[in-house]
Amino acid sequence: MIVEIVDYGVESGKYFIEYSVSGLSxxxxxxxxxxxxxxxxxxxxxxxxxxxxxxxxxxxxxxVAKMRIDDFIAREEIEMNIFLSSFLEDM
Structure with a gap:
């Protein structure tokens, strides 16, 4: 599974992160x-x-996130990968 952040920011006053996940059946x-x-x-x-x-x-x-955004993006991608992997264990 490969998780990538494709967009993030503020939308209609709400903070969001959009992920794209490949390598799943x-x-x-x-x-x-x-x-x-x-x-x-x-x-x-x-x-x-x-x-x-x-x-x-x-x-x-x-x-800190604004200065080291690449590090924060990488961490969020890893965390989402772990979250989805653990969720898929229930499948």
């Missing part, structure tokens, strides 16, 4: 699509997930 994508409460969609062989955060929990809002 159709069964895995359908399972995640039906079980996750976040906004999800299947686009061919790519699974997309969009998560919304309040300002306190948004990982890219700090001054």
């Amino acid at each position: 159709l069964n895995q994508m359908e399972f995640l699509n039906s079980e996750l409460s976040e906004k999800t969609e299947i686009c061919g062989d790519i699974f997309k997930i969009k998560m919304y955060f309040n300002e306190k929990l948004y990982p890219f809002q700090s001054d």
Whole structure:
């Protein structure tokens, strides 16, 4: 599974991160699509997930994150990979 952040920022006053996930089977994508409460969609062989955060929990809002954004993006991609992997264990 490969997780990439494809977009992040503020949308209609809400903080968000959009992820693109590749390397999943159709069964895995359908399972995640039906079980996750976040906004999800299947686009061919790519699974997309969009998560919304309040300002306190948004990982890219700090001054440190703005200076070291690549490090923060990498960490978020790893965390999402772990989250999805653990979720798929229930499949």
